[in-house]
Amino acid sequence: MEFEIIDFHTHPFLSPLTNICNHPETFKMDTDYTIELMRSLGVSRICGSVAFVGEYGNCWWDKIKHNNEEALKLHEIYGDFYIPGFHVHPDYVRESMEEIERMHAMGIDLIGELVPYLDGWGSFTNKNFYEILSLAEEYEMTLSLHSGEVPEQGMLAEAFPRLKVVSAHPGEYHDFMRHVEWMQRCENFYLDISGYGVFRHGMLRTGIDKCGVERFVFGSDYPTCNPAMYIGAVTLDPSITDAERELILSENAKRILGI
Numbered sequence: 280m281e282f283e284i285i286d287f288h289t290h291p292f293l294s295p296l297t298n299i300c301n302h303p304e305t306f307k308m309d310t311d312y313t314i315e316l317m318r319s320l321g322v323s324r325i326c327g328s329v330a331f332v333g334e335y336g337n338c339w340w341d342k343i344k345h346n347n348e349e350a351l352k353l354h355e356i357y358g359d360f361y362i363p364g365f366h367v368h369p370d371y372v373r374e375s376m377e378e379i380e381r382m383h384a385m386g387i388d389l390i391g392e393l394v395p396y397l398d399g400w401g402s403f404t405n406k407n408f409y410e411i412l413s414l415a416e417e418y419e420m421t422l423s424l425h426s427g428e429v430p431e432q433g434m435l436a437e438a439f440p441r442l443k444v445v446s447a448h449p450g451e452y453h454d455f456m457r458h459v460e461w462m463q464r465c466e467n468f469y470l471d472i473s474g475y476g477v478f479r480h481g482m483l484r485t486g487i488d489k490c491g492v493e494r495f496v497f498g499s500d501y502p503t504c505n506p507a508m509y510i511g512a513v514t515l516d517p518s519i520t521d522a523e524r525e526l527i528l529s530e531n532a533k534r535i536l537g538i
């Protein structure tokens with residue numbers, strides 16, 4: 280590959296607690312493993328939040344802080360290889376807004392991926408969440424969201440036009456087509472191709488033809504998912520041009536993140 284590849288959606292980890300791979304015994308999975316695997320696939324940068332399954336500390340905010348601190352530690356270890364994403368939580372409005380200020384002051388403007396079901400909350404169309412996002416919008420941050428109800432995410436993108444809202448996981452046909460509708464409606468609504476990916480033949484080409492190639496980014500959801508699958512879906516699909524491959528694999532992420 281003659282161009283850089285950026286994985287927009289990962290969950291890097293420091294310890295087995297935050298390694299959300301379903302098959303961790305398969306490899307010697309440590310911080311070096313992540314960088315070696317990604318480089319072997321031509322990926323030179325990864326983005327995203329630290330996540331883990333289960334509870335931590337005395338309240339959900341303890342877990343949010345733990346994950347955010349671990350992201351900062353990983354950033355120290357990885358340097359430019361890793362663009363950290365941080366968590367906020369609608370039950371903790373003041374704390375979340377302080378976290379936005381703290382992260383922005385460090386040059387970190389990526390929120391998420393947020394995975395509400397892991398952290399004890401639900402809907403994205405939540406008054407508290409909207410209040411938090413009003414500050415994120417002032418800084419024109421990027422918001423990476425786990426797939427939920429597509430209309431909720433589209434409504435959110437519409438309500439905050441200066442936020443860049445990147446939905447994860449295209450899903451099955453009907454979900455994907457709803458993503459397409461909302462991307463046609465909101466210029467600040469994007470889709471990363473992680474999860475089941477663009478596994479239906481012609482899916483990615485259809486999305487590009489209907490919304491424009493600028494709206495799709497490569498994300499893998501590593502270590503839950505296998506990054507090779509999504510790189511192959513872009514590089515080996517004969518209906519996708521080289522220029523489109525470069526946009527999906529790196530240029531769109533760079534533009535969205537302002538890097």
Ligand SMILES: [Zn+2]
Pocket residue numbers: 288289290392447500
């Ligand atoms: Zn994820």
